[in-house]
Amino acid sequence: MCLTHTWDNPMQFVLACVSYAVGLGNVWRFPYLCQMHGGGGFLIPYMLMLVLLGVPLFYMELAIGQKMRLGSIGAWRAISPYLGGVGMASVVTSMYLCLYYNVINAWSFWYLFHSFQSVLPWAECPVNSNLTGPVEECERATPTQYFFYRETLDISGSIEENGGIHMGQALCLLLAWIIVYLFIVKGVKSTGKVVYFTATFPYLVLIIYLIRGVTLHGAINGVKYMFTPKMEQLAKPTTWINAATQIFFSLGLGFGSLIAFASYNQYNNNFEKQAIVVSMVNSSTSIFASIVTFSIYGFKATFNYESCLERVRLLLLNTFDLAEDTISLENVNHWIAELNRTHPEQFASLGGRLETCDLEAELDTAVEGTGLAFIVYSEAIKNMPVSQLWSVLYFIMLLLLGMGSMLGNVIAVITPLSDLKFISVLSYLVGLVCLFCLLLGLGFTTRSGNYWFTMFNDYGATFSLLFIVLIEVITVCYIYGIKRFEKDVEDMLGHRLNWYWKIMLAGVSPILLIALFIFYIVNYIQGGTPTYQAWNKELGKSVVTEYPPYAQAFIGLLLASSVCCIPLTALYTYCKKRNLASGKRERTVSTVSA
């Protein structure tokens, strides 16, 4: 890269890494894992995996980028010509990520624009055509689910049923890509200025939400639930596996973004300190965001619990014709027992209509991913006072987090392509990539688009990344050689590699990665046919459905396409070198003979 393409100051680089690493996964995946694996106790495997796996690999990628000063393809080719495919695989995976990740930003835009109404559209069910009651689908599900599945996505019943493009979604996707283009069009000059905002503003919103969250009624239930550790979860291996994968994907290793960011650094930039800082910031943001999430969870659960109690109270009042102020919310349960005792037949006639209200059960409903962000959170927001303000703030935060991560994804694709010098003018290259991703991304805005989105989300990056990073670590430590790596680092930083980095990079991380890799394969094989959650209109809830054969083939293609780059490129380089060598031998022979 030319000297002119650098960050203005090291702060921009750190903020870019923070903006990339702190993304939607911190807000919606970490709280879910925390809840699934025993609350406060999950922090132990999480911190352990951060120290053993996350920070050393992060350090390694920054070192490679800063040393080679090229994007992922060029950098890996420079390290070992046979393993240039690693960079290629990174670019392919990043491309898949670019395709589907911006759809989340499109949804955030959609929700943001819909927040500017006096009544939030997901607060109430719309009325049906006869004006007799709410729309049936909305009645069976909840208004927030109806808004997400019907009005936002207009989702079909299964992945096979296609439909037209949702115009609103397409417009929002177009907007999202135009904004990404604007952020990257001038290379790191523009990106460097944008990351000041995208990295810091989400924290402001998180702090505001923290204050709002902990002052909500019932928030303390959620926070207490999160922090009570259930130590028995630590005995399960899935807890440790999930902690490792969370660290892994949260830091964004293996996509080539970190290498791309670091390639714009000054040669002697102290990336060691920065690696530690960014990893710590990322993890603390996860914990901070989960406090916010859990206080809002607690509020929602308490609200639902109290609504349930109110419904039971009304039911009892109406069935037994008691005066209104005899039963209050506090003594509902006492009255249930009392009425069961005194009027058993009438009580039995209530039958299934009497709900059991359980706060624990409400808190236990763990949701992750897009479900958490767009359904659970918006349900909690609609019950807050001045809900429009909180809605706008929340979706702006989601947008900034998503845009920050998109910057890293697109730069991971742009940097190697600009190294290859296909198109010399940067703005044209960026425009071409954005246009290409936009056109393909329109496929995710069709009626079955969400199912394809889930497929990409679950399979597009998980397995291939593990493989890529495993090859990366083995390449750097054993093929390139840890001694050469050590010398390069000393050249850049001025001091030798610490024993910690050496042990982790050469020993612990590869072993952990191999274990993770084996676990994934075993899990995939044992899991049987891959399934997905299809939204059933009649039932008003999601139903587990198997993927049709062509979709399964597509999953295989997704996995294979990025992983295959590595052996294919190795083979190609090997053949080329052999041809070159045999070509030289022929020429030398001919001159001698002549």
Next chain:
Amino acid sequence: MPSLTVPPGAPPILQSLTVPPGAPPILQSLAVTLERMLVRILVLLYLAGAPALAQTLCQPNASNGYRVRISIKTALGNQAYEWNENEMFLFRATMAFAMRRYYKTETYNVDNIIVCNQTRRVSFWFVVISPENPTMLIPKADVEKAVSMSRHRINNAFLLTDRTLEFLGIYPTLAEPVNPDTPPWLIVFGVVIGAVFAGIIALLVSSLLQKRRKEKGMMEDGQDEEDRQMKGVENGINLDGIYNRGFTDDDRFTKL
């Protein structure tokens, strides 16, 4: 002399009381008094039985009756009023008003609305009797239409809503959804994308200006630019060098 003839529509017991014409005068006067007593008893029974008859018209699960459930405390909280006979009177008057409005007559009165089975919940059944014929009930469908028509007025009379003054079986017609011409989200979208396009245009203009400035600069020291570009490329690798402007190539010393 009291008539000894029994009127034709009289009940059989009275007819059997006719005394044969040749009976002694004491028997005749006895028969007359008995007759009078019976008539009075029957009239009394009839008068007493009328409300009872009306009461039998109003029953829980009556075929033409509706159940009303009122939740004052839920609706008004601290400002809840007590449900008493006066409120019940108001209810019956309001229902009579609703019936008048529906049929567009002025014959309905408070007496035409009969209420029964009041509970502590504050729920009760009511039926509507026709003003012409007190034994005839107004059919359920008509009562429903009358209530739906004046529902808003009935609710307001009691400071309640559709949810807190329930007529079980009559579903409230929901408000017509407001459909604006442009959906509000499109307006916000338009604002944002307008700002974005303004940003793009600003970018294009600034890059155009920069290019023009560079061109002007190139014309002034074009020679140096060419030298720098040539010296920068060697063996296909871009050398990161800065042209040393201190170097001059024009010394007059002879070359050895």
